[in-house]
Amino acid sequence: MTDIASVSIARPLNEVADELGRSFAEYGFAVIRDHGIPRELIERAEEKSKAFFALPEEVKRAYILEGGGGARGYTPFGTEKAKDAKVHDLKEFWHVGRDLPEGHELAEYMAPNIWPAEVDGFRETFEQLYAAFEEAGDKVLRAIAIHLGLEEDFFVPTVKDGNSVMRLLRYPPLEGAEAEGAIRAAAHGDINTITLLLGAEEAGLELLKADGEWLAIDPPGGALVVNIGDMLDRLTNGRLRSTTHRVVNPSGEAAYRARYSMPFFLHFRPDYMIETLPSCADENSPEPISSHDYLLQRLREINLA
Template identity: 80%
Template sequence: MTDSNTDIAVVSLAQPLESIAEDLGRSFQQYGFAVIRDHGIPQELIDKAESLSKEFFALPEDVKKAYHIPGGGGARGYTPFGTEKAKDAKVHDLKEFWHVGRELPEGHPLAEYMADNVWPEEVDGFKQTFGDLYSAFETAGGRVLEAIAIHLGLPREFFAPTVEDGNSVMRLLRYPPLEGEEAEGAIRAAAHGDINTITLLLGAEEAGLELLTADGEWKAVAPPEGALVVNIGDMLDRLTNHKLKSTQHRVVNPHGEAAYRARYSMPFFLHFRPDYMIETLPSCIDPENPADHPEPISSHDYLMQRLREINLA
């Protein structure tokens, strides 16, 4: 089912999951990445979201910064340029972003873990559009997790309760244009691994996304137009005892004209429930691969630990 000219799997979610699970799992084991076509997110919704994202980021700086929430760890609203940095990085990433999270009803037992969303009044249709996109991302992510469960030999619905009402976050991301001779090849987002369960990324068609292979080489990820790039996060890496790999990746400014224009993308960081205990799956432990993290940790505690490392908490 792989139709890529690279070793990174490109699979269709329109196919029966049993027919793509092997290729998907192999790609996640080798690279931590795969590409998903026919993911079910309507192109009309994607186009609308991209337009509204650009409209928001074009607002004056003082208007955008009014939606920054000090002490909020960047969980909701606007995070200004030069705030986030990769773990162990010496400089901040060259980006600004907006976060949309889950909205829970009043009195929900997990509400204490999730802040309320804020919505920019200056952009018409923002709340409806990104609420719809959040739901569409979640549906696509659930399908990917079903295929992963099949690959791991688990019940198909194994992951459904682990991510129900999870602390998933959708990020609208803008890398401002760079200037000067140093722009071509500059690092816009330093090498990092994602914290969460899996990440689904829209907008990776623009050259620049690279993953670090086991051989220490940087490999470009170049999906076809409209496809999702999906990668394993640290939480799922830990749960599977590194069988599914959370791979270091970065965003490099491309060469040529594209080096001097802004880059936009929309990653969806799919998370476990805050109260889910991440404990190594017994099926991923054997004499050659003993449990690397024998002590369980809650999804929330792990998230907070990692947010402190990247300057967001």
């Protein structure tokens, strides 16, 4: 048993804020229950995701956006690799981002979404799930703000029209894996502000503790696993930790079936300057950098730009 926080955000946020903050400071992770994303929507999204990944390879590859850094559409198996990793991760994925109206001041940073015509209801389902993730993320950020001694709505303008991305992930069965030494997702930290993950019930997700030991995360069914990303770590000067984590290969029967999950990478606005909060600043505070510039810097490191 670990003491990673597992809290209900149906409770008043001021009652759970410090428990979440403690967990994010020590582990970089927490489990969120009663997050408000409808079970029916999650099940429908899982069905649509599986239907897309079951399409023929040439159909899926028609949705690769060359030069797009993987920000929209399909990224095939064997593309992304963790920073400093020698081999690619064993996964394929689809990205849904924010759709902005023509002429919006941030439109240059976010390409329009593309949608697979072959899966009925795909667009409707994932537009709904994207919005539901944003609502859940807003509650988590409000709790974090309370814990940090900020106004509860401090993060609202920082993420308004942010470059958040929802990823539909498929880790294929391991039989016939080509890359010797590869695992489903090599050790890495997330780039963004916070990540909200659906589908972590399937064993494999592990975080690296401060003592160097790997800790498996085993959330209850339907819960969200939330972790701090590098941007929020930078903003708080390491007070809230962006923890290295990985998805390891399963053994036994689980090795012969695919694993699916849906992380939501919640981002600051591209023009938001990540500058250490005054309450967290010291002589080691990093230099200010825009969210967009930081994102580009990190995407180059993981082979997506």
